[in-house]
Amino acid sequence: MDRLREWIGAVMLFLLVYPARLPAGEEAKLAVTLDDQEEVAVTVYNQDLGLIKDQRELDLTKGMVSLEFRDVASGIDPTTVHIRSLTDPGALAVHEQNYEYDLLSPEKLLEKYVGKEVALVEADPETKEEKTVKATILSTNGGLVYRTDRGITFDPRGGQDRWTRWFFPGIPENLISRPTLVWLLESGKAGKQKVEVSYLTSGINWKADYVGLLNEDDTRMDLSGWVSIENQSGATYREASLKLVAGEIHKAERLPLRVDKERRGETMEMAATPQFEEEAFFEYHLYTLDRKTTIKENQTKQMTLFDAPGARVKKEYTFKGQSWFYTRLVEPREDKVGVFLKFDNKKESGMGLPLPAGIIRLYKRDSDGSIQFLGEDRIDHTPVDETVEVKIGTAFDVVAERKQVDYRKIGDRVFENAYEITIRNHKKEAITVNVVELIPGDWEILEKSHPYEKRKANEVCFAVPVGAGKEAKLTYRVRIE
Numbered sequence: 001m002d003r004l005r006e007w008i009g010a011v012m013l014f015l016l017v018y019p020a021r022l023p024a025g026e027e028a029k030l031a032v033t034l035d036d037q038e039e040v041a042v043t044v045y046n047q048d049l050g051l052i053k054d055q056r057e058l059d060l061t062k063g064m065v066s067l068e069f070r071d072v073a074s075g076i077d078p079t080t081v082h083i084r085s086l087t088d089p090g091a092l093a094v095h096e097q098n099y100e101y102d103l104l105s106p107e108k109l110l111e112k113y114v115g116k117e118v119a120l121v122e123a124d125p126e127t128k129e130e131k132t133v134k135a136t137i138l139s140t141n142g143g144l145v146y147r148t149d150r151g152i153t154f155d156p157r158g159g160q161d162r163w164t165r166w167f168f169p170g171i172p173e174n175l176i177s178r179p180t181l182v183w184l185l186e187s188g189k190a191g192k193q194k195v196e197v198s199y200l201t202s203g204i205n206w207k208a209d210y211v212g213l214l215n216e217d218d219t220r221m222d223l224s225g226w227v228s229i230e231n232q233s234g235a236t237y238r239e240a241s242l243k244l245v246a247g248e249i250h251k252a253e254r255l256p257l258r259v260d261k262e263r264r265g266e267t268m269e270m271a272a273t274p275q276f277e278e279e280a281f282f283e284y285h286l287y288t289l290d291r292k293t294t295i296k297e298n299q300t301k302q303m304t305l306f307d308a309p310g311a312r313v314k315k316e317y318t319f320k321g322q323s324w325f326y327t328r329l330v331e332p333r334e335d336k337v338g339v340f341l342k343f344d345n346k347k348e349s350g351m352g353l354p355l356p357a358g359i360i361r362l363y364k365r366d367s368d369g370s371i372q373f374l375g376e377d378r379i380d381h382t383p384v385d386e387t388v389e390v391k392i393g394t395a396f397d398v399v400a401e402r403k404q405v406d407y408r409k410i411g412d413r414v415f416e417n418a419y420e421i422t423i424r425n426h427k428k429e430a431i432t433v434n435v436v437e438l439i440p441g442d443w444e445i446l447e448k449s450h451p452y453e454k455r456k457a458n459e460v461c462f463a464v465p466v467g468a469g470k471e472a473k474l475t476y477r478v479r480i481e
Helices: 002-017 106-112
Strands: 028-032 037-045 049-060 063-070 082-085 092-100 117-123 130-139 144-148 151-155 164-167 180-187 191-201 204-214 220-231 237-246 267-270 276-281 284-295 299-312 314-320 333-335 338-344 358-365 371-379 387-394 398-409 415-425 431-438 443-448 452-456 459-466 471-480
Touching: 028 049, 037 204, 049 063, 049 204, 082 092, 204 371, 220 237, 220 284, 220 358, 276 299, 284 299, 299 338, 358 387, 398 431, 415 431, 415 459, 459 471
Parallel strands: 028 063, 037 237, 204 358, 267 299, 314 431
Antiparallel strands: 037 049, 049 191, 063 180, 082 191, 092 180, 117 130, 117 164, 130 144, 144 151, 204 220, 220 299, 237 284, 276 284, 314 338, 333 398, 338 387, 358 371, 371 387, 398 415, 415 471, 431 459, 443 471, 452 459
């Protein structure tokens, strides 16, 4: 009797620890779609990467459940998928996880019915009269080969003839209309549970664009920052909480699972007022939208990042040389003078915001008040208190000519050069041109007509003032080892 009690106790303990399971293939089946979604959060990185956190409510039975989680991004990285219960984390165990992406298409449908009989409806091109025959698909390699009661024939267009229609008895079980995650779960109890599925996906990206409007004397600028989000990830995110990460995260090199998807049509949406709150996050910067938004599949959405009216700027003229000028004879040459705009990203200058990398486009009103495009340049991620320099273009009315007036090779690796740089200013106002020279090796300036600033080990800058309608000459001699 004691042994019987011990045996019964052992069986009861086993059943408590290892609850009864349905035989393989007989687990309860459950499918959830976008209609079951309760919340979604999207974090977009500016490196063609998005983090999706999708919350849906499940009505689970106790025991084994086969869960189809439909309407996920087709650009998903399956190795990053994670599911967890927000209602009762300890009540849900994951036994298997699969990503199904064998998507339904005419080609796939024909391929799945190879060796099977289907209905073929043919229409007469002239009378439009239709005739139905039975056909057995034999192959889809390089075209469609099939057999009817008249024999074996083929269609090199793969069954896409406008006068031919194919009818199938059903959709094969392993073909799906949308990418789907499938889990084999074990629920410790029956009832409703809210779960969160998170994953990384490619095909979603964001970038910053800036629009600057200069004032009349080029000393102030109204600067607006815009965010452009492009969604080619293969999913729509409805009423999503949106965050943007600016910075360069490190990603391990990996082989792509599929070739790039075909770029489909896109729409454009724009908003007009600043809506993002910025904060430092780890070694990056995080921008959080102050409301929820819908990011549609195949859509480009634009929203205002910030507005900075009246930011102080400085226009500069720069004439830049090359390092190879100093080790050989150089013919006289006339070069362009670049026009640059510089501003300090500081609060006292009207800025003081972390600027994500992007393109800045500059405009100015002409004499009749119309806005005209001046030029554009790309800026890098720029923290607060750093200086931003953008190239607008080249000066039309400022000409610079470089002439090598002396060249000596003093030793095996010692050279001496003398240069004369003539700057002609055809503008109606005086300007200052920064002549930037890139001098290689160990160098010493022996003679000079203007003072210079050593900016880097191999870079010096001569500030050369030139009067309105005047000409100025810069001369200097340098020894290089």
